[in-house]
Amino acid sequence: MTPSHLPAAQPDPTEAAHGVGTAFDAVPALDGELRFDQAALDAASTDFGHLVSRPPAAVLSPGSAEDVATMVRYCRERGLKVAGRGQGHSTNGQAQVPSGLVIDLGSLDSIEIREDTAIVQAGTRWSTLVQATLPMGLTPPAFTDYLELSVGGTLSAGGLGGQISRHGTQVDNVLELQVVTGEGELTTCSPTERPDLFRAVLGGLGQCGIITRATLSLVPAPRSVRHYVMLFGSVATLTAQQAKLIEDGRFDYLVGQVLPTPDGWTYMIEAATYDGAPADDARLTGDLEHISVEVQDVPYFDFLNRLAPAVQAFKSMGEWTRPHPWYDSLLPASTVNAVVTETLSGLKAGALGVSAVVLLYPVPTAQCRTPLPVMPDEELVYLFSLLKTASPGADSAEEMVAANRSQYDATVAAGGCWYPIGSVPLTRDDWVHHFGPFWAELEAARHRYDPDGVLTPGQRIF
Numbered sequence: 001m002t003p004s005h006l007p008a009a010q011p012d013p014t015e016a017a018h019g020v021g022t023a024f025d026a027v028p029a030l031d032g033e034l035r036f037d038q039a040a041l042d043a044a045s046t047d048f049g050h051l052v053s054r055p056p057a058a059v060l061s062p063g064s065a066e067d068v069a070t071m072v073r074y075c076r077e078r079g080l081k082v083a084g085r086g087q088g089h090s091t092n093g094q095a096q097v098p099s100g101l102v103i104d105l106g107s108l109d110s111i112e113i114r115e116d117t118a119i120v121q122a123g124t125r126w127s128t129l130v131q132a133t134l135p136m137g138l139t140p141p142a143f144t145d146y147l148e149l150s151v152g153g154t155l156s157a158g159g160l161g162g163q164i165s166r167h168g169t170q171v172d173n174v175l176e177l178q179v180v181t182g183e184g185e186l187t188t189c190s191p192t193e194r195p196d197l198f199r200a201v202l203g204g205l206g207q208c209g210i211i212t213r214a215t216l217s218l219v220p221a222p223r224s225v226r227h228y229v230m231l232f233g234s235v236a237t238l239t240a241q242q243a244k245l246i247e248d249g250r251f252d253y254l255v256g257q258v259l260p261t262p263d264g265w266t267y268m269i270e271a272a273t274y275d276g277a278p279a280d281d282a283r284l285t286g287d288l289e290h291i292s293v294e295v296q297d298v299p300y301f302d303f304l305n306r307l308a309p310a311v312q313a314f315k316s317m318g319e320w321t322r323p324h325p326w327y328d329s330l331l332p333a334s335t336v337n338a339v340v341t342e343t344l345s346g347l348k349a350g351a352l353g354v355s356a357v358v359l360l361y362p363v364p365t366a367q368c369r370t371p372l373p374v375m376p377d378e379e380l381v382y383l384f385s386l387l388k389t390a391s392p393g394a395d396s397a398e399e400m401v402a403a404n405r406s407q408y409d410a411t412v413a414a415g416g417c418w419y420p421i422g423s424v425p426l427t428r429d430d431w432v433h434h435f436g437p438f439w440a441e442l443e444a445a446r447h448r449y450d451p452d453g454v455l456t457p458g459q460r461i462f
Contacts (some may be wrong), residue, residue, distance in 0.1 A: 024058050028070050031063030032107060044102035049091030049423055050323040051397055054098040054458065061107045065121075065178060065186055065212035068103055072210070073184030075101050076454050083456045084210040086123060086150030091326045092423040094205070096458045105152055108212060113138070116218045117175060122152025122211045127305065129216075134301060139221035141167035145255070147305050152211040157421050158203040158373035160363065160383055162253040162270070165246050168367040171202040173217045179209035182450025186212070200445035203372025205420060206456035207442065208449045225253075225303040226276030230269045230290040235340050235360075238267035241288050242362045243333065243380055245271065250284055258344065258358040265344055266291075267360070272303065319355040323390040325400035326422035327407055330363065330373075333380040335414040340384055343407065351403065353389035360384050371438045374417045383419065401425065420459075431461045 027034055035041075036058055045055040057080070062068050068084075075082045081100035088095060095102065108121035111132045118140065120129055126140070127147035133139055142163045144154055155177075159170025167173060176190040179201055189198040189209075200208040228251075232238045238256060245254055253272035258265050269290075273280060278295075285293050298306070314320045331339055340360060352358070361383055365375045375381055386407070390397040404424045411418065418424060418434060432439050446453075446462055453462055 024074075028074060030060075030067045030070065032067045033061045033063075034071070035059045035061060040104075043088075044085060044104065045096060047088045047090045047093060047095060048324055049093070049326070050321065051091065051325060051401065051423055052093040052096070054093055054096035056097050056102040057099045058101050060101060060103045062103060062105070063107065065108065065180065068105075068108075068180045068210060068212055069184050069186040071101060071103065072180050072182065072454065076182065076184055076452055079452075080454075081457045082210075082454050083458060084122070084152065084156075084206060086153030087125070087148060089146075089149055089153065090421060090458075091324050092458075094421075094458045095456070098457075100457070103210065105150065105210075105212070113218075118216045118218055119213065120151050120216060121213050122150060122155075124151045125149065126151065126154070130301065130304060133218055134221055137221055138218040139300070140170075140216055141173050141219045142170045143304055144170070146307055146311070148311075151214055151216075155202060155211055155214055156204065156206050158419065160373075160419065162255040162272070162361070164367055165249065165254055165362070165364055166252055166367075167219075168369060169203075169373070171370045171372070172368060174202060174214055175217055176215040177201060177209075177211055178213035179211050181209045182446075182452065182454040196441070196445050197449055199371055200442055200449070202370050204442065204445075205459045205461065207459065207461055208445045208455070210455065222252075222274030222300050224276075225272045225274055225298050225300055226280065227296050227298055227303060228269070228271045228273075228285060229294045230271070230285065230288060231292045232267040232269065232290055235267060235344070236337050237289055238269065238360065239333070239336055239340075239362070239382065241290075242269065242382075244288075245269075246362050246364050246380060254361060255359070256361040258340075258360055274300075314355050317355065319353075319389050319391060322353075323397035323400075324388065324423075325390065325397050325404060326385070326387050327404040327424065328383070328385040328387075328419035328422045329407070329411045329416050330376055330381045330419055331384050331411065331414060331416040332376040332378040333362075333382065334378060335416070336360075336382045336384065339410060339414045339416070340382075343384075343386075343410070350394040351388075351400070352386060353391035353394040355389045355391065357387040358385065359387065371441070373419055374435060374438065376415055376417055378415075381416075384416075385419075385422075426460070428461075 040059040085095040105123035108123040112119040251271040252274045257268045
């Protein structure tokens with residue numbers, strides 16, 4: 001195989017398996033459908049990463065949350081593993097189950113709006129949710145950069161985005177969850193009802209329960225967005241300006257990227273103010289050390305969905321279906337400049353792929369009120385992501401994964417944390433270190449709510 005060809009997703013030889021074709025006999029009556037056709041099995045055996053392939057024995061398209069509970073109980077009795085799958089946007093087999101059951105939650109997609117809350121089933125895409133709330137003048141307060149992810153999927157990881165300085169992560173805006181535990185119990189949890197389960201499921205990577213429904217807070221939606229794109233000349237200048245903007249809170253939205261140039265790198269801030277006006281421009285950007293600034297007014301949904309044209313371009317190039325060995329980390333402000341500078345200076349041509357994106361933006365930890373996702377112990381940390389694609393002529397997917405492991409070690413040495421949606425081979429000791437003080441609470445919740453270890457083996461935590 002040469003780097004110019006798409007590497008085939010490889011089975012994971014370390015996973016114990018019952019053997020594809022495990023009999024699902026005496027299946028209880030369901031509202032939905034239990035599928036064994038090859039198309040369903042193939043779709044559930046891979047993900048956006050295209051790095052590993054673990055074919056399940058069956059795929060459930062549930063017609064109700066009760067279907068999820070029924071089949072978790074059924075699999076538990078037979079020693080089969082189970083995982084929920086949203087849009088399959090993980091990159092290293094996290095939602096795959098070799099010879100077990102994958103629950104395709106996309107069929108659970110109902111939305112109910114009640115005053116300032118939305119009751120949303122887990123398979124609903126964020127794009128669909130915001131299109132449902134906007135006619136009522138409302139919006140979820142926090143989004144990830146890409147809207148075509150499922151509510152259950154991002155809440156299982158954490159959900160970071162540019163509104164974090166105002167509203168925290170997506171999991172910070174959840175009022176209540178309906179989940180199915182590893183015992184097959186359909187239950188609700190919240191900050192006051194089964195709070196240990198609530199804390200362990202939000203950002204908990206599917207280890208204690210499968211989210212089937214979430215009650216989310218809503219806020220008034222802006223009519224328009226004044227969008228600023230500013231370029232800076234160095235890592236230190238970028239992070240210093242971002243820290244300044246976080247401290248004074250002048251923008252409603254703030255992210256950043258590192259962009260390749262013929263001579264190296266340039267550094268970009270994307271910022272936005274809701275329902276702003278040209279008269280605000282000098283106040284908002286006049287004191288910043290930018291090289292250039294561009295400003296435009298866009299409708300709110302178009303702003304949220306502005307990645308859609310780039311995604312379509314990647315699809316037309318064939319980049320969307322290539323391997324994506326992503327790496328996502330959270331670095332303390334005290335070490336971010338050193339780590340990012342060393343990382344970028346050490347990248348050789350082909351290390352990231354032609355459609356790669358490098359993210360670098362601030363996360364004020366005081367706004368992140370849930371114990372997960374894990375954050376470094378400083379007031380300001382930075383998301384640093386290397387969103388790689390194994391493009392033709394680039395490094396192989398295997399080389400990129402190996403580089404991710406080295407990057408993970410450098411991140412930990414600098415007091416940082418992994419944001420666990422990417423492709424890094426971790427040991428049990430790595431996971432214990434990752435969760436840090438929360439490990440004991442997560443382990444206790446796992447033993448309480450999934451005592452037989454039925455749920456989400458693809459994360460390889462327990």
